[in-house]
Amino acid sequence: MFVAKLFFGLFIGILFLLLFRLKFNDQIRIYEKLLALIFCVAALLFLSFPEILTFVAHLLGIGRGSDLVVYISIILLFWLVIRTHLRINKLEKDITIIVSEMALLNERVNLE
Amino acid sequence: MIKMTISNCLVVIPAYNESDRIYKTLNSVSKDFSSVLVVNDASTDNTLEVVSSCKVTVLNHMINLGQGAAILTGIKYFLRFTSLEYVATFDADGQHLSHDCKRLYKYASSSKLDAVFGSRFTSSNNYTNIPKFRKLFLGAANIFERIIFKSYLQDSHNGMRVLSRKSAQQLLKIDSMKMAHASEIFTKLNLSGITVHEIPVDVRYDVRKSSAHYVTALNIVSDLWQRK
Numbered sequence: 636m637f638v639a640k641l642f643f644g645l646f647i648g649i650l651f652l653l654l655f656r657l658k659f660n661d662q663i664r665i666y667e668k669l670l671a672l673i674f675c676v677a678a679l680l681f682l683s684f685p686e687i688l689t690f691v692a693h694l695l696g697i698g699r700g701s702d703l704v705v706y707i708s709i710i711l712l713f714w715l716v717i718r719t720h721l722r723i724n725k726l727e728k729d730i731t732i733i734v735s736e737m738a739l740l741n742e743r744v745n746l747e
Numbered sequence: 748m749i750k751m752t753i754s755n756c757l758v759v760i761p762a763y764n765e766s767d768r769i770y771k772t773l774n775s776v777s778k779d780f781s782s783v784l785v786v787n788d789a790s791t792d793n794t795l796e797v798v799s800s801c802k803v804t805v806l807n808h809m810i811n812l813g814q815g816a817a818i819l820t821g822i823k824y825f826l827r828f829t830s831l832e833y834v835a836t837f838d839a840d841g842q843h844l845s846h847d848c849k850r851l852y853k854y855a856s857s858s859k860l861d862a863v864f865g866s867r868f869t870s871s872n873n874y875t876n877i878p879k880f881r882k883l884f885l886g887a888a889n890i891f892e893r894i895i896f897k898s899y900l901q902d903s904h905n906g907m908r909v910l911s912r913k914s915a916q917q918l919l920k921i922d923s924m925k926m927a928h929a930s931e932i933f934t935k936l937n938l939s940g941i942t943v944h945e946i947p948v949d950v951r952y953d954v955r956k957s958s959a960h961y962v963t964a965l966n967i968v969s970d971l972w973q974r975k
Contacts, residue, residue: 652852735820738806742824
């Protein structure tokens with residue numbers, strides 16, 4: 636149990652540091668960094684005191700703390716997938732406009 | 748009938764990997780129309796060379812964007828660089844016949860219509876020409892569109908259309924046309940109060956297997972659903 640805790644604790648710690656040190660600037664927006672911070676702190680907290688997690692799970696009518704973690708992660712992952720999907724859609728739209736305009740721009744060069 | 752080339756209509760032909768068919772298509776179209784524009788949608792074969800050897804205007808997409816986007820590029824060209832009254836879309840693969848397009852144009856210009864589409868289904872003599880499964884498939888697509896878009900068209904998936912400047916301007920509002928461009932074009936026209944007329948045209952199915960795959964139809968449906 637202790638080894639597992641140590642392992643996960645280190646993993647989360649490194650993840651957290653990576654998220655903050657990588658200079659994505661605009662790509663990872665500030666509220667996402669804050670979310671990551673909250674997530675990491677909560678993860679570390681729950682690792683050291685699993686009773687808190689169980690307590691919260693009981694409050695929500697869920698039997699085990701680990702179940703709660705699974706449910707929350709599924710929701711988070713869904714949100715992430717949808718967000719990525721929307722972002723790719725927007726990029727595709729932008730690329731379409733750029734390529735189309737470049738084709739027309741080349742034609743204008745030919746006309747002149 | 749006296750052969751006369753039409754000078755007041757730009758024919759936009761989107762082309763993707765059509766090197767073996769487009770030469771014939773361009774030959775027949777440029778006999779009937781004096782301004783022809785080919786939008787090469789980043790073909791990987793030598794479509795661009797074949798087209799460049801013909802006396803037509805060529806626009807070149809650097810990467811493949813799909814037929815809808817190619818049509819939209821053609822329409823932008825029409826609005827910015829020409830002062831013609833009408834623009835027509837025409838398939839590159841030889842399915843359409845140039846004299847049909849001419850008829851569409853004449854019908855539109857004589858009655859001052861804003862949008863005239865070709866239809867496979869209003870023509871009674873050639874109805875049997877269409878492969879059975881395809882007929883069924885198009886029928887299903889049609890019903891779907893009647894419900895979702897309140898479409899009144901017999902055949903909204905025909906690539907032959909003649910549009911006025913006013914209609915073309917409405918299409919500029921489409922920010923991305925992916926696979927669902929046939930429905931997209933109709934919807935934009937419909938929403939801006941433009942009546943779309945249909946005229947029977949012949950479609951040749953013997954030239955090749957059609958490029959519209961049945962699997963992409965499912966993609967189209969989900970695409971449209973998302974936009975609703």
